[in-house]
Amino acid sequence: MVADLFYYFIYPGFLFTAVVGGLIAGVDRKITARVQFRKGPPVLQPFYDFFKLLLVKETILPAKGSKITFLLAPVFAVFGASASAVLIMLPLLGIDAGFRGDVIVVFYLLTIPSLSYIIGALASGNPLAAIGGSREMKLIVSYEFTFILIIAGIILKAESSTSLYRIIEVQQTGNAFIGTASGVLLFIAAMFCIQAKLGLVPFDMGEAETEIGGGAFIEYSGSAYALIKLTKYMLFFTLPALIILFFMGGVQLTGIHILWSALKLIAVILLITLIRNTNPRLKTGQAMRFFLIWMNLFVIVAIVLSYLGY
Amino acid sequence: MDEAGYIILLPIVVGVILFIFPDKVKIVKGLITLIISLLTSFFAIRLYQTESTIVDLSIFSGLIAKDSLLYESISGIGTYCQLNIDPLSQLITLGISFFAVIISIYSITNITKEKKLYHFFPFFLITLGCAIGAVLSDNLILFLIFWGILGFTLYKLIKGYDEESSAAAKKTLILIGASDSVMIIGIALIGMIADTYNMSELNISTSTGIGIMAFLTLLVGSFTKAGAFPFHTWIPDYTKKAPAPSSAYLPASLDKLLGIYLLARLCTDIFTLNQWLSLIILTLGVTTIIIAVLLALIQHDYKRLLGFHAVSQVGYMVVGFGLGTPLGIAAGLFHMLNHALYKSGLFLSAGSVYQQTGKSDLDELGGLSKSMPLTFIAALVFALSISGIPPLNGFASKWMIYQGIIDFGKQPGIANQLWIIWLALAVIGSALTLASFIKFITGIFMGRRNPELESVKEVNILMLIPKIILALICISFGAFATGYFVPEIFFPVVGKFEFVGVWQSSFISLLVVLSVILGLLIYLSGNIKNFRTADSFVGGEKWEEKAAFPVTGFYDTIRNAKVLKTIYDKAEKGWFDIYLLTKHLVLSSNKVLSKVHTGVLTDYAIWIFAGLSIMLIIYLSV
16 A cells, blocks of 8 residues: 555655656657757756746636636546556556556546646636637547557557566567567557647647647646646656557667667657647648547557458 | 335326416425435335335225225226336336436426426426336326326427427327337237236247337337437437426436436347347447437537537437447447446536526627636536546446447457457447537537626526535445446346456546546646746747637638538438428328318218218128
8 A cells, every 4th residue: 555655646656646747748858949940948847837837837727717627637637647647657668566557548538637737727717728728638539549440459459468477578578569560550640649639730729839828738837837748748758658668679678678668768758749840730620530530440440450360 | 015106106196286377486386306316215225125026006905995996997907007026126216206307306406497388396296206106007098198208398498489499298198108119019019929918927039020029119119218229309409498407307317317228128138139120220220329419519509509419319229238248238229327327417507507598509608717617627527427438437338338239249249250340330339428428518518608688697506416415425336336226236237247348447537537647736836826927829929819719710721521412401301301201201292181171062972972882892791
């Protein structure tokens, strides 16, 4: 019990994910700046941002909204991110704890942050936040279908097991799933899904800074916004980790394998950053079509291929 | 075994007596109803603790003189009045009496405010007695009698005050009545095959044509009662027009319990299913989920929106039973209980909002979370439960259904090979449910408050208690799902089974609590005390006081998407409504037949003469 609480709060749950996630967010900003021929902020900038928001900045609450819901929503977002993080990281890092959850549980826990953003946005009573919230919800509806199909494909490849440990084990005794044709297709679709889950360009219509002034987050400031930032950093580590778990055979923390593990993470993050820096924002309808038609088609082809043994 | 008799007869007898009380003393009638419901619950708990047996109700024979004609004629009644007390019927009986108590507390003040709704409480009690009677009876004919009365009381619990509500009531009566008559055929077929009407003695294989026919006809009854596609269309109309307690009592809880009870009996006791029937049931299940939730997404009227969800959720239970594994059946039953909990809670919340505001359109509401905080919190718990957000109870049962589907996929068979389809559609149904409940919660409780609604107050304590109890049960069913409730409640019913995946409900619930504390600590460590409130920032524009983004526009992109638009348009014209389709068919065939009625006497004489000659020819040729 105490060990499980340690896993959840310190390592590899809340604190660990937040620190690594913050670093990843810093690297992401650095790369983005390089792509745009700028120098960019220091890598530790996300931490400065977080503590500035939490400790220094004043918090402005919406006069017309329901304030308690508005303030509690980010707390639940942090819960969703930490719970999914710990359930993904434990098998990924090979820690055999009594505390586990299967892939369906992880799937559902990962929707909690987005849902909390939406509820918080709508509780603020701001019409632009409502626009952002409704866009975010439509995006969720479109990518969830692709995402569950990807998970079904993974379950199929992992010999009908829903255990994350088993998924890694199957890949480490055989080949990583990305080594097959169906695995590549699933990987591509999964990359777009996590891009949408992270709310990054081209799927950032929910916040759309330049268009609806931050959309779902327009009313957030100070401490509450710090928690939202924290959730985003955590997801920036958790979701790439999930990709590594699903497709690249997880990580091993012995000898030369540490280097490989780090390279896997860097590769996934580089891919995310490059997609976000080389694409324009899609309209909601376009994004829905992209997932509901093209990505689903991709995944269905992949599932048929994996039935045939490719 | 006296409880079994009391629990059925007591509510019915008191219900009939209550008819003679005038409607002016509604509160007294409400209190009597509450007391009887409590007594019934007490008996239900006693009944839950007894061993499972078959009870022969030959109590009538003692009342009548031995050598009278009446005695001769009813001496065989014992075989027809056989009651079956087993874990399944005990569980459902307990559920029914629990919901009766919860809803009668709510009704005491709510119904007295409803005008023109006569005899609510008598029919409420008769419904209670008949529902329990239907669940406990082992004999199919006795079962059918109770089941038939339930269709009628359902009709009487909605008031016909305008054309639309009368039409809704009529539609309900016709659909339920038609399904009952289809069931009579099924029961007759069973009598033909098996030579007995007692469910406990039946075990019919579905390899013969007659067996399949009997199964399908009874399935129609179950689907109509529970509200599964394609016999679901009475539910949204009913819930839109009926008073909230009626919606919460019948379509949301009792009819689900009964319909799914019948489905459980059909799939586990009376018939053994073949794989094609599994395929049909699963297909109907996922179709129910998707069609109903897509229609719920575009509703403007929140009671109707809830009605569509009362349909959509049935799909999950049907999927659970279609799987046929112990895990699947337990998941279906668990989802049935959970659904009854949160859906009756949602209807009660909707009823509270309607009573306080008098508005049923989402566009006209908004910002009520400040005026009705407790109703808001309860409704939020129910909405998150129904959307399957961990760690609430809706997630626990949906998770079991998903596990059941994945496990089911390991077996060979046609339906098994398609497991990915069942899984994906069930999950996307849950995401769409979340989407439409975002609309529900936002439209009523969040956003900007309509200036007309400034004076809205919270409902009284009698209407709050039921919702709070239901919300607490939703939370605890979720928190202790896999560790306590599922083994305790469902292992006796379906037998012991292993979970396929891992969901540590209690520990994750504890983590939720700890995370909230952690979040609050982060807030307190920060600069939160230094806050101010300000009006919304809308890019520096000066917006009108009433300016808001209406929630009904949330999903217009989905409404107007290419393929979906045609489906929605067809659905709004009633293309998927079996009632309207039948109506059109009957009316158009009547039109043809009415051409014969020219009103000219000689024509009629010719018809009569022609008919006579045809009969004569047939008679002579045989």
